[in-house]
Amino acid sequence: MSSVHKGAFDSVRDWSHRLAPPWISQVLGRHKRLTLATLFLLALLLPLRADSYQVHILGYIGLFAMMGVGLNVVVGFAGLLDLGYVAFFAIGAYTYALLASPQFGLHIPFWFVIPVAVAIAALAGVLLGIPVLRMRGDYLAIVTLGFGEIIRLVLNNLDPVTRGPQGLSSIDRPSIPLISFTLDTPIHFYYLILIACVLSMFIAGRLENSRVGRAWVAMREDEDAAAAMGVDLIKYKLLAFAIGASFAGFGGVIFAARQGSIFPADFTLMVSINVLALVIIGGMGSIPGVVVGAIILVGLPEVLRDIQQFRMLVFGALLVAMMIFRPEGFISAARQRSEVQRIRELGSVKTTS
Amino acid sequence: MRQTTRSSTSPIKVTLERTLRGMQLDLWAQQAINGLTLGSIYALVALGYTMVYGVLQMINFAHGEVFMVGSYAGFFTLTALFAAGFGQSNLILTLIIVFLVAMVVGGILAVGLERVAYRPLRRAPRLAPLISAIGASIFLQNAVLVIFGPRLQVYPYVFPAGGVSLGNVSITYIRVFIIFLSLAFMLGLHVFVRRTSIGKAMRAVAEDKDTAALMGIDVDRTIATTFLVGGALAGAAGVMVGMYYTQINHMIGFVPGLKAFTAAVLGGIGNVPGAMVGGLFLGLIEAFSAQAIPAVYKDVVAFGLLVLVLIIRPTGILGEVIGKK
Amino acid sequence: MAILEAKGVTKRFGGLLAVDAVDFQIDERMIAGLIGPNGAGKTTFFNIVTGVHRPDSGSISFCDRTIKNLKPHRITELGIGRTFQNIRLFASMTALENVLVGQHCRLRSGVVGAIVRDMSTQNEERYAWRRAEELLEFVGLQEKQDFLAKNLPYGDQRRLEIARALATRPKLLLLDEPTAGMNPQETRELTEFIRRLKTELGLSILLIEHDMKLVMGVCDRVTVLDYGVKIAEGTPTEMQRNPRVIEAYLGRTASSQPGVGHGAS
Numbered sequence: 045m046s047s048v049h050k051g052a053f054d055s056v057r058d059w060s061h062r063l064a065p066p067w068i069s070q071v072l073g074r075h076k077r078l079t080l081a082t083l084f085l086l087a088l089l090l091p092l093r094a095d096s097y098q099v100h101i102l103g104y105i106g107l108f109a110m111m112g113v114g115l116n117v118v119v120g121f122a123g124l125l126d127l128g129y130v131a132f133f134a135i136g137a138y139t140y141a142l143l144a145s146p147q148f149g150l151h152i153p154f155w156f157v158i159p160v161a162v163a164i165a166a167l168a169g170v171l172l173g174i175p176v177l178r179m180r181g182d183y184l185a186i187v188t189l190g191f192g193e194i195i196r197l198v199l200n201n202l203d204p205v206t207r208g209p210q211g212l213s214s215i216d217r218p219s220i221p222l223i224s225f226t227l228d229t230p231i232h233f234y235y236l237i238l239i240a241c242v243l244s245m246f247i248a249g250r251l252e253n254s255r256v257g258r259a260w261v262a263m264r265e266d267e268d269a270a271a272a273m274g275v276d277l278i279k280y281k282l283l284a285f286a287i288g289a290s291f292a293g294f295g296g297v298i299f300a301a302r303q304g305s306i307f308p309a310d311f312t313l314m315v316s317i318n319v320l321a322l323v324i325i326g327g328m329g330s331i332p333g334v335v336v337g338a339i340i341l342v343g344l345p346e347v348l349r350d351i352q353q354f355r356m357l358v359f360g361a362l363l364v365a366m367m368i369f370r371p372e373g374f375i376s377a378a379r380q381r382s383e384v385q386r387i388r389e390l391g392s393v394k395t396t397s
Numbered sequence: 398m399r400q401t402t403r404s405s406t407s408p409i410k411v412t413l414e415r416t417l418r419g420m421q422l423d424l425w426a427q428q429a430i431n432g433l434t435l436g437s438i439y440a441l442v443a444l445g446y447t448m449v450y451g452v453l454q455m456i457n458f459a460h461g462e463v464f465m466v467g468s469y470a471g472f473f474t475l476t477a478l479f480a481a482g483f484g485q486s487n488l489i490l491t492l493i494i495v496f497l498v499a500m501v502v503g504g505i506l507a508v509g510l511e512r513v514a515y516r517p518l519r520r521a522p523r524l525a526p527l528i529s530a531i532g533a534s535i536f537l538q539n540a541v542l543v544i545f546g547p548r549l550q551v552y553p554y555v556f557p558a559g560g561v562s563l564g565n566v567s568i569t570y571i572r573v574f575i576i577f578l579s580l581a582f583m584l585g586l587h588v589f590v591r592r593t594s595i596g597k598a599m600r601a602v603a604e605d606k607d608t609a610a611l612m613g614i615d616v617d618r619t620i621a622t623t624f625l626v627g628g629a630l631a632g633a634a635g636v637m638v639g640m641y642y643t644q645i646n647h648m649i650g651f652v653p654g655l656k657a658f659t660a661a662v663l664g665g666i667g668n669v670p671g672a673m674v675g676g677l678f679l680g681l682i683e684a685f686s687a688q689a690i691p692a693v694y695k696d697v698v699a700f701g702l703l704v705l706v707l708i709i710r711p712t713g714i715l716g717e718v719i720g721k722k
Numbered sequence: 723m724a725i726l727e728a729k730g731v732t733k734r735f736g737g738l739l740a741v742d743a744v745d746f747q748i749d750e751r752m753i754a755g756l757i758g759p760n761g762a763g764k765t766t767f768f769n770i771v772t773g774v775h776r777p778d779s780g781s782i783s784f785c786d787r788t789i790k791n792l793k794p795h796r797i798t799e800l801g802i803g804r805t806f807q808n809i810r811l812f813a814s815m816t817a818l819e820n821v822l823v824g825q826h827c828r829l830r831s832g833v834v835g836a837i838v839r840d841m842s843t844q845n846e847e848r849y850a851w852r853r854a855e856e857l858l859e860f861v862g863l864q865e866k867q868d869f870l871a872k873n874l875p876y877g878d879q880r881r882l883e884i885a886r887a888l889a890t891r892p893k894l895l896l897l898d899e900p901t902a903g904m905n906p907q908e909t910r911e912l913t914e915f916i917r918r919l920k921t922e923l924g925l926s927i928l929l930i931e932h933d934m935k936l937v938m939g940v941c942d943r944v945t946v947l948d949y950g951v952k953i954a955e956g957t958p959t960e961m962q963r964n965p966r967v968i969e970a971y972l973g974r975t976a977s978s979q980p981g982v983g984h985g986a987s
Contacts, residue, residue, distance in 0.1 A: 125524060175708045182456045182527060183707055186658060190700035193655070201693045247837050254836030254843075255822075255829050255850075258815075262823040265812035271794040272772060272804050274827025274890055283833065313651075317531060324528065357539040363532025367525045368517045 079332065084242065091234050099230040101346045103302065106237035107295050108342045111319045112326065112334035113244045114291025119323060121257060122284035123264025125185045127316050128172070128192030132165040132289035134199060134311035136296020138206065139164055141306055144216040147207070154218030158297055165293020166286040173285035177278055192316055200308040211307030218301050233302040240298060244291050245331050251287070260284055314356075318342070321363060426566045428684040434572045434641065436680020437579030441634035442657030443664070443672035444586060445507070445627030451603040451667040452623050453519070458530035459510055460631060461654015462537035467503035467632025468639045468649060469541060472550050474498040475636075479553045488555065496578075496633055503632020506537075507624040516617070534650075541647040549646050552639040575637045582630060583673050590669055595622055603667065652696060656683075659703040725750050725894055725926050726771065726802075731780035733766055733950075740766040742950040743780065748894065748943075753920055753927045755941035755958070757934075759970055763950040764930045765807055768896050771928075772804050773797040785893070799827045803892030805883040807899050807930070811871035817882050818867040821854040824889025854889065861885040861915070877908045884915075888923070895919065897929040901936055913939045938962070946970065 091099045111133060118126045139161035143152045172191050176184050199206045206212065218236070219226040227233060251257045259280050262270040271277055300306050322341045326333030345355040442464050449457040474495045478484040484491040514533045518526045560569035590596035598619045601609040610616050638653065639645050660679045664671025679699060686698045724747040733741040741763040748754045756764050769775045771782060773794040782790050789797050798804075812820050829850055835843035858864050861881040866874060871882060880900060887895060900916070901909045913936050919925050931937050937944060938958045946954040946961060948970040954961060961967050 125527070175704060179707060183662070185527060186456065186655075186662075187704050187707055190655065190659075190703050194697050194700050197694070197697050201691070250837045250839065251833065254847075255826060255831050256833055256836050258819060258823050259826055261815060261819075262812045262826075265814060266810050268774065268794075269806065269810040269812065270823070271774075272798055272806075273824050273886065274795045274798040275823070276793075276795045287833070314535075317535070320528075354539075354543065356535055357543055360532045360534070360536030360539060364514045364529045364536065365532075367521070367529040367532070368514075 083332065083335065087238055091231050096230045099234050101343060103230060103234045103237045104346070105338045105342045106234065106241045107299055108319060108322060109335050109338035110237070110241045110244045110295045111292050112322045112338055113241075113248045113331060114288045114295070115319050116288075116323050116331070116334055117248055117251065117260075117291070118284050118288035119320065121252060121260040121264065122281065123260075124281060124284060125182075126188045126285075126288065127185045127313070127320065128188035128190070128195075129288070129292055129319055130311045130313065130315040131172075131192040131195040132168060132292035133296040133299065133315065134195055134308075135165045135168050135289075136161045136293030137300040137306050137310070138199060138212070138296075139293070140297040140300040141212040141215050142205070144301075145212055146214050147212050151216055153221070154216065154297070154301055155221075158294065161297045162290045162293045165296070166290040168293075169285040169287075169289025170282050172289075173282045177281055189313065189316070192311075192313060196308050196311050196313075199311065206308070209308060211305055211309075212300075213305030215300050215304050215306070217304070227301070233298070237298055237302075240294060244294070248291075249331055256280070256283070321359070325366065423565045424688070425685075426564075428688060429681065430566065430568050430572055432681035432684030433677060434575050434680070435683060436660075436677035437576050437583075438634045438637050438641070438676075439653070439657045439660045439679050440673045440676025441579055441582060441630045441637075442653060443660035443676045444583070444669065445631045446658050446661040447664070447666055447669060447672040448599070448623050448627045450661070451669075452599060452606075452620050453515070453526075455515070455526045456530065456658065457507075457510075457515075457624075457627075458527060458654075459514070459533040459537060460507075460627070461650035461657070462534050463503050463507050463510070463628045463650075464631040464635045464638075464654060464657075465645075465647065465650030466506055466537060466541065466635070467499040467628075468635030468645050469545065469550070470502035470632065471495050471499035471636035472552055472639055472645060475553055475555070475639075484553070484555070492555065496636055499632040499636045500629035501632070503635065504625040504629035507628025507631070508621050510628075511621060511624040516620075538647050538650065545647070547646065549644045552643045552645065554643070555640060571640055575641060578633075578637070582633060586626065586630070587669065589626070595619070599623055656696075656699050659699055659706075662703060663706055723749060726782070726784050726928070728767075728771070728782045729780055731767070731770055731777045731782060733763075733770055733775055733777050739950050741770065741777070741947075744947070744950070744952050746945060746952070748926055748928055750893075750926055751920060751924055752942050753916065753929070753940050755937045755944040756928060756930045756947065757932070757937060757944060757961075758947035761949075762947040762970075764947055765898060766950075767947070768804065768898055768928075768930065771797075772802060772896065795827065798890050798892075801891065801893035802896065803887035803890040803894070804896040805880075805887050805898055805900065807902065809876075809879050809883055811879055811883055811886070813872040814870055816868050816870055817858060817863055817874065817878075817885075818851075818854050820871050820882055820886050821857050821889045822850055824857075824886040825850050825853065826890075828889075828891055857885045857889055858882075860888070876903055880904065880912070881915075888919075892925065894926045894928065897927060897931075899930050899932060901931065901933045909933055909936060912936070916940050934962075 091102060094102065111129065114132075115126065115129050118124050118129070140154070140157045142148060143150050143157050143160070144154065145151075172188065176187050179187060200208055202208070217226050217228045227236060259270065259275045262273065263275060263277060263280055267277060299310075303310075318341055322337030323334060324337075325340060326335070326337030341359075345359075442460065445460050445463070446457060449455065449460070475484065475491070478491050478494065510533055514529045515526050518529055556570040556574065558569075560567045561573055562568075590599060598609070598614045599622065601612065601614055602616055602619045602623075606616050609619070638649065656679060657676065660675035661672045662675070663678055664673070664675025679702070682702060683695050683699060687695055690698070726746075726748045728744060728746040730743045730745060731741055732739070732743050744763075744767060746767075756767065758764055766775065770777050771789075773789070773792050773796070777790060780790075781788060784797070784800055784802060787800065789800065789802075792800075812823060815823070829846055831843040831846050835846075855864065855867065858867050861884060863874075863878060863881060863885065866878060871879065874882060880903075884895075884897070884900070887897075897916070901912055904912065916927060916929070916936075917940055919927060929937075929941070941958050944956065944958050944961045945952060946964070946967050948966075953966050953970060954964045956964070
């Protein structure tokens, strides 16, 4: 009786793990800290060898990685397929743009807007979450998609507030108060994004290995059994939506500050699909995987500008191909090994501390 | 107060009011016709969603693109026939050819999609075919973009201007044509699903694939047939939209696709008559809401309705027929 | 004294009367059996007690508290743990993680605690891990704590499910066909194990079972359902001799064999 509704998302993480080559998860599993440290150092030094356009792209990758980490909470951990994720990104961006631009003559400092925008995005996440609580997986996908479109349409048409398709411009650059330093070059924003990214990953990682994260995964695996273990399904679903949304809202604020002007066209369904795709390509549930996914999906097409025209074409075909040609068997064993490894590490930390 | 107003009303004012009220009524009637036209197109596309959902319990996300490609196929056929001078002299034959081509292209494309993007994933977790469908949708959109470019293609005018008069309401020929042709297709489909052995096989597969296979039904072929029929209807709908709005591009599949899906959900997904009712209903709601709220929000109305229905009555107006397990 | 008391519990699915005015009670430190042919309404009764289904009428109280309209997670919190007829572990979590999830309602740390990892969260986690290891040891799975649940052999999965249910710290444990699919050796071990649950942990246990040897071996009292109606209740030996019970089982074996399961159970 459970097989049908259970079949919706339960084995998603497991199955997406099979997509990643085995050695990646093995290496990541064994030398997790070293890998992360190396990646971070690389990310820190990278812009020094890049021109300003490339740094801009790197920042873009970072923003998408951040959103990926947030969506991963919703889709990867909690198993709720959200196709309207861009809405929260838009909410964050427009919150900052409205509070810190000539539009209403408000110039609230960037650092104050962040918590406000994050809270508004989280609230929007809950508001989206409430009606879809009892929906099955694919209905959920369509309704969230509809939600994303509604937000975009409203932004596009609510001219007195958002100025419609013309968008909002002359958005304030963030400045650091005491030393009166204003962030205005791609490099500045790159480092801001890097900090936000690391923070997001840290939070997501901590959540994953906690009572909250376990409740999410349990819910993804089997809702009824999770409820029988005392997991409040409503609370944890809404929590997943809220936390996922707040990451996107945070990213949106940075995006608005960085771009200086934003338009409804920045927030199309394709952004949601891109974020979802990078979460899947990276191996759902894996945070370094999200970074790799962001580099592949956002970075590569920008580098290969010549194929720009074919970019989306290839992207679409890639999505289909990825779903079909997943190597079976031996990689799922690799996942199991890395899982055991992860637990051992944790276990030894616990017993020694 | 009220009485004085009434007593002081001049005969001229009364006539004026009546005319205004008449116009108002005509306006509503006009919107009803618009709604029915749009609604029948939604219904045709919705049928594809609902039938596929019935047999596979998956949302064929790329169905809107089948509709779009069908519209292109119709456009090229129609343009070619007119360019050859054939269209002007043999209107009826031209229409038949155009619809046939679009339906064949739509049907074959849908079957191809099933074969390439969905069949290998039939036993995979449910997210897999959905993402595969999103991928296929992006692929088709951009394939059309790359091949034909981003510019709008303009459908040649097929129907003469003017229309049928019903009292004060005039219905253009194209609308009459769309409404009647859609009804004919729906009736045909209904008979097909209810009466033919392939239709019965479809219903059996929708109930239970494994048992159907045990009963000697070729499940793969039945599913392919479902896609064929759904794709053909979407192709026909594509031509109708082309003729109705006269302009098409590679993006026209997305929003109508979503709305048709909404219609399918409204009618209870998996429910064939439900999709028809849902389509007409959505078309009417959209047309009437245009009277009350700015037209730019008509898509918001459709999506809002979708969310609302799923919250209040997740099984649709007529109830979900298949996939109830 | 009664720990769980159900009065006139009725549940209908469309036209099907799945549970019909059932009175039932179970005392502290008691093992009760719920038996009956397929489709008799046993699992539906379980689902009503655990809050999965809401009864159409009747009352249920647990420890003198009415639980009729509570959600499943609240009922678990109050102290009713359960297993499922068709094992429902968290397949891609390890054995240990499964048991950790079982402790969910006994732990307190939330989002902030998870992110900050303050002292109380750390202590709580350490405690939860230790307890999970103990529980796995109690069911004999200490060697397999890092195995993914889906990779465990069938008998281990059954035991893991019990360990997970025990992790919720139940006062009353509901076991839905715990020996389904087990060989005689495993069934014997399980019988012994269920007895230990009562003697060592002082639990009340309600079990649905088809294996009469197990029912006879451990149950203090047996309740028999047929077509949603309670047709008999008493000691296992009494039930064995009760003509109505014999009729319910034998009278329908011929017809119930081909179409296994009416779906209501």
